[in-house]
Amino acid sequence: MLRELNEANRPLTILPHDSQALDRYGRIINGIDCSDMIDPSTESALPENPAYIRDLEELRKLNSFDEISREVYGGRMALQAGICFGYNDRMNGMEYHEGSEVIVAITDCVLILGRCEDIHNDSWDSSLAECFYLPEGTVMELYSNTLHLAPCRTTDSPFCTVIILPEGTNRPLEKSEKPGETTYFMENKWLICHRESPAVQRGAHVGIEGENIRIKTV
Structure with missing residues (x-):
């Protein structure tokens, strides 16, 4: 799959999930079987549902969620577990959070990543992005200073991932909660x-210069 993706996306390079280049952005977590997440995720990931569902109680009841909680967060943080699902094939934007994000690839997908340290005056150049292929079943921790957004699909079928984050992340803000920072969105x-x-169109700050990177499917 990776070879085909790279052939389709030349001159863009999509790196493997075990590339040393990934160390700047996060780490692959081995030894946790997340197969118990497949049914709850795919049952919720229907086309009429939103592309992102912030928290699903059935995911937080799973053994694999408890294992991830202990491995990444020390088993002491309040967490949410939701899904990101859809037909996305473009970068569109970059976000970051305080605290690590864990991505479980229910299907193959591609991540477009960058570094917060490269943001200057709320602006970032997309030529600094690196792309990584996550095979189905991969569990990855993204560090809190890693820029990312929704994964991209690799085929004409939708992608599906489980997203674990500190509780409350991505909750919509009330007007009274919004600080002066233009980039603080949720x-x-x-x-x-x-x-x-x-x-x-929903008020997000336009701050990415350069190409809106697209991942061509195979």
């Missing part, structure tokens, strides 16, 4: 967007 979510992003 609770524990700082977001900058490309001008082509649909989020611009």
Whole structure:
């Protein structure tokens, strides 16, 4: 699959999930069987549902969730577990959170990643992005200083991932809660967007210069 993706996306390079380049952004977590997440995720991931469901109680009841909680968060933090699902094939924007995010690839997907340290004056150049292929079943911790957004699909079928974050992350803000920062978009979510992003219509800050990276499917 990775070879085919790279052939389809030249000159863009999509790196493997075990590449040393990934160390700048996060780590792959081995030894946790997340197969118990497949049914709850795919049952909720229907086309009429939102592309992102912040928290699903049935996911938090699973053994694999408890294992991830202990491995990544020390088993002491209040967490949420939801799904990100859909037909996305573009970068559109970049976000970051305070606290690690765990992504469980229910299907194959591609992540487009960057570093917070490269944001200057609420602006970031998309030429700094790196792309990584996550095979189905991969469990990855994204560090809190990693820029990311929704994964991209690899085929004409939708992608599906489980997303674990500190509780409350991505909760919509009331007007009274919004600080002066232009990039603070939802609770524990700082977001900058490309001008082509649909989020611009919802008030997201346009701060990405360069190409709106697209992943061509195979």
